[in-house]
Amino acid sequence: xxxVTQTPKFQVLKTxxxxxxxxxxxxxxxxxxxxxxxxxxxxxxIYYSASEGTTDxxxxxxxxxxxxxxxxEFSLRLESxxxxxxxxxxxxxxxxxxxxxxxxxxxxxxxxxxx
Amino acid sequence: AQKITQTQPGMFVQEKEAVTLxxxxxxxxxxxxxxxxxxxxSGEMIFLIYQGSYDQQNATxxxxxxxxxxxxxxxxxxxxxxxxxxxxxxFCAMREGLRDSSYKLIFGSxxxxxxxx
Numbered sequence: 001x002x003x004v005t006q007t008p009k010f011q012v013l014k015t016x017x018x019x020x021x022x023x024x025x026x027x028x029x030x031x032x033x034x035x036x037x038x039x040x041x042x043x044x045x046i047y048y049s050a051s052e053g054t055t056d057x058x059x060x061x062x063x064x065x066x067x068x069x070x071x072x073e074f075s076l077r078l079e080s081x082x083x084x085x086x087x088x089x090x091x092x093x094x095x096x097x098x099x100x101x102x103x104x105x106x107x108x109x110x111x112x113x114x115x
Numbered sequence: 116a117q118k119i120t121q122t123q124p125g126m127f128v129q130e131k132e133a134v135t136l137x138x139x140x141x142x143x144x145x146x147x148x149x150x151x152x153x154x155x156x157s158g159e160m161i162f163l164i165y166q167g168s169y170d171q172q173n174a175t176x177x178x179x180x181x182x183x184x185x186x187x188x189x190x191x192x193x194x195x196x197x198x199x200x201x202x203x204x205x206f207c208a209m210r211e212g213l214r215d216s217s218y219k220l221i222f223g224s225x226x227x228x229x230x231x232x
């Protein structure tokens with residue numbers, strides 16, 4: 001019962017380095033999401049993908065790019081990491097159905113520190 | 116613009132007692148949904164309960180219930196018979212709109228609950 005799998009779980013980068021966070025789900029969900037969680041704050045949406053082949057900006061997209069590689073995988077890329085991007089990153093997925101109460105299922109998070 | 120407010124940064128409750136975690140929201144959309152998630156110290160996000168704006172009854176899920184007061188725009192989480200394992204961060208979140216393609220969640224800042232033995 002893997003659900004949503006994020007890799008890596010921890011990463012330390014230097015300012016200016018690039019990195020791709022990987023996310024895969026095995027629930028055949030249509031929608032996938034990337035959030036960041038900063039200390040004392042709730043999750044903020046970075047990008048999302050309502051279906052394979054589409055991506056849209058969320059609340060805080062600057063400094064990030066995403067790729068919906070296929071239905072299972074949704075990656076988040078930091079092209080030139082900045083200390084302000086130090087955060088915990090969560091990937092989530094959800095099945096698109098007529099019922100509005102389908103919750104998002106979250107991965108365990110990636111703790112990213114940028115020095 | 117939609118907004119979620121959780122005014123209690125931290126709360127204590129005695130084991131076996133009930134506790135209410137507050138959540139107020141602001142939206143101009145008549146169609147919306149409210150979710151509660153639990154985040155233990157291990158960090159994962161666990162879905163607890165959902166309330167739709169058109170639901171006639173308050174949602175319940177085991178020891179969790181939602182005190183939904185639409186006119187006051189509040190959706191408070193009630194945990195009955197608290198257990199030590201309930202110690203965690205709790206987030207209220209709202210989705211706006213019924214169209215599935217617009218499904219995005221806005222999260223509150225969370226309430227940290229500590230259950231005392």
